[in-house]
Amino acid sequence: MKLLLVTPVAKSKFLGRGFAFNLPFLSLPIISTYTPADIKVTIIDERIERIDYNVPYDLVGITLMTPLAPRAYEIADEFRKRGVTVVMGGMHVNARPEEVLEHSDAIVIGEAERIWPQLIDDFKKGALKRIYKLDGYTNLDTLIPMKRDLLCKNKYVPVEFLETTRGCPFGCHFCSVTKFFGGKYRVRSVDDVVREIATLKPTASRFSIKNVVFFVDDNIIGDRNHARELFEKIKPYKLNWLGQASMNLAKDDELLSLARDSGCMGLLIGFESLSDEVLKDVGKKPNVTREYLSAIRNIQSYKIGIMGSFIFGFDQDDETVFDRYWEFIRRSGLEAVYLGIMTPYPGTRCYDELEKEGRIFDHDWSNYDTSHVVFHPKQMSSDRLSKGYQWAFRKTYSLYSIYNRLRSSQAYPLFFWPMNIGIHFSVNRLVKALN
Ligand code: B12
Ligand code: SF4
Structure with missing residues (x-):
């Protein structure tokens, strides 16, 4: 199974594409860490790489803070047109779950560590739910060591x-x-x-x-x-x-x-x-x-x-x-x-x-x-x-x-x-x- 994780590019010229320094981020490396080992994970940061919509991914996960939402929806719509299942998570999902659901098959509200393995399991069984929401918050002492190798280091x-x-x-x-x-x-x-x-x-x-x-x-x-x-x-x-x-x-x-x-x-x-x-x-x-x-x-x-x-x-x-x-x-x-x-x-x-x-x-x-x-x-x-x-x-x-x-x-x-x-x-x- 192939999973693509995407961070969309913001229109913003400051801190987005065109900023003097490309800064890395945590959200998608964390999601990849909680993905079962039998799944091949690719991370694309749109600030520096293009998305190839023709690669046959089984599942696409997109992270969105508010200014990234419109671009996230464009990407999601493109994949869904091709029959690929799209899941979204991040700050904006909490604030506007219904809006995000219009462009995705499932959403994760709040922190994902404890929920993501369950979501993947449901997806594999063909039983994906529309909404995944953690009760409470993640116990930070239960975090597993983060995989840092999927972000191409020399681009940041x-x-x-x-x-x-x-x-x-x-x-x-x-x-x-x-x-x-x-x-x-x-x-x-x-x-x-x-x-x-x-x-x-x-x-x-x-x-x-x-x-x-x-x-x-x-x-x-x-x-x-x-x-x-x-x-x-x-x-x-x-x-x-x-x-x-x-x-x-x-x-x-x-x-x-x-x-x-x-x-x-x-x-x-x-x-x-x-x-x-x-x-x-x-x-x-x-x-x-x-x-x-x-x-x-x-x-x-x-x-x-x-x-x-x-x-x-x-x-x-x-x-x-x-x-x-x-x-x-x-x-x-x-x-x-x-x-x-x-x-x-x-x-x-x-x-x-x-x-x-x-x-x-x-x-x-x-x-x-x-x-x-x-x-x-x-x-x-x-x-x-x-x-x-x-x-x-x-x-x-x-x-x-x-x-x-x-x-x-x-x-x-x-x-x-x-x-x-x-x-x-x-x-x-x-x-x-x-x-
Ligand atoms: C570090 C940081 C940055 C870094 C890295 C950005 C990044 N993508 O993480 C930099 C400096 C680049 C940055 C830039 C900006 N940032 Co900033 N940033 C932060 C900060 C301080 C920490 C982010 C973090 O690592 N959190 C910890 C991780 C674990 O949390 P997370 O990313 O939310 O991910 C968890 C969940 O959301 C969820 N999740 C996230 N994505 C996905 C995807 C899927 C598929 C799933 C299932 C789950 C999931 O699972 C993760 C694990 O639980 C936050 C404040 C905060 N406390 O979060 C502000 C924050 C996220 N930033 C914010 C803003 C506004 C910006 C800018 C727009 C600022 C600007 N003026 O330009 C830019 C936009 C950058 C861009 N991409 O174009 C706002 C967002 C508000 C909002 N409602 O959207 C925040 C909340 C700050 C604030 N106080 O308001 N930022
Ligand atoms: S709520 Fe906390 S993180 Fe947000 S601006 Fe105020 S002091 Fe900073």
Whole structure:
């Protein structure tokens, strides 16, 4: 039996096709790990490979987050026209199961590890059900070692993705994570994570940074004891790792020092907004705007770089938000910045509220990529929001601004300089595509 697993390409010019760096991902390698050994599995990442619809696959599995949904449906329709059974899973399936079912024979709602072997068994017996849904969540201590060999490594930047926790208690109003993975940090035993790390083949980039790992956890310090143990136990592996963390890390010198000693190169931190009113409104509890600069300085004093993420388009944002943002960035010395336009992902409180107010004017999911405006902002026109976002992104990644942000940074220059230059070109491409 032949199984094809596909990740569709997003229209987005940022982080999709055309992004300076091709990043790997976990979802389909995980599905392949839980597929019985007698099945031949192929993974196609549409960002880098074309799908050959004439290969006689028995079953096709497609992963979809919201901006990938329209392309996922095109692929599914093509295969189903040829009589191939299609199954879909991923974030968007949770939010819009009926819609996804119009284009697939079966769907998996939620995490797949405990359900996928059952689905395959049903398929083999000709008894595939339409909906597979896990009761509760996966116990992360029962994960089996992930097969990493199906992604063609030389087509991605040399980094291994790994997870040590799932879930988030904050439930921010624009975010899909809490609903999907639950409102608690579920942790995976550190010994198990370390065993996985021990099996990784060393990665080396042409900029000579070795053993680069990205922990995809939404907040690697969410469970402090777990983080402490993790940082202590991964130290011997001499990793250079990146992760995501909440702002309260800035006040925790012990954890910062352990993170640095365990090889932390940089952390993605959601600043989201420069307004406390917005932060309160969306539920981003760890953030206090007057502490932003001191938080940045303290984390950087451990030679850990910060990738700050900001969103434009909250109801409190008027046209002055862009200048205020720029003023902050000039003083911040952030090693990298991710900018997004508020995007009401279906299934979030934000979506429900805006929909109720009749403010969402674009339901084409391919525009839900955080670079397009899909709703009427409260205090400016959608065009002004789009132009302000483009202006801010370009200014942040002008060569002059990159130089200014990075010139006194102590954090891994061999990582942050090439990253910024790559993003400089990606942002230029993005802005061109948006106009
Ligand atoms: C790492 C990451 C990335 C990486 C890798 C992307 C990837 N495909 O995984 C990068 C940096 C490339 C990325 C990019 C983007 N991302 Co991202 N990313 C994440 C992050 C932090 C972790 C993903 C992860 O590995 N999770 C753990 C794995 C195990 O979970 P999973 O992928 O969902 O897979 C499980 C189930 O969903 C299911 N499943 C998944 N696929 C399939 C398929 C089948 C057939 C079956 C049966 C089951 C199944 O089984 C898996 C195991 O249980 C999540 C947040 C999160 N906590 O998930 C955001 C997240 C998924 N990203 C998001 C977004 C919006 C984006 C971007 C659009 C951002 C942008 N502005 O461009 C881009 C789009 C990229 C693209 N493909 O074009 C949103 C998606 C929201 C939504 N409703 O769709 C999230 C949830 C972040 C958020 N807080 O809102 N991202
Ligand atoms: S803290 Fe981050 S992951 Fe958690 S709900 Fe808020 S935005 Fe999502």
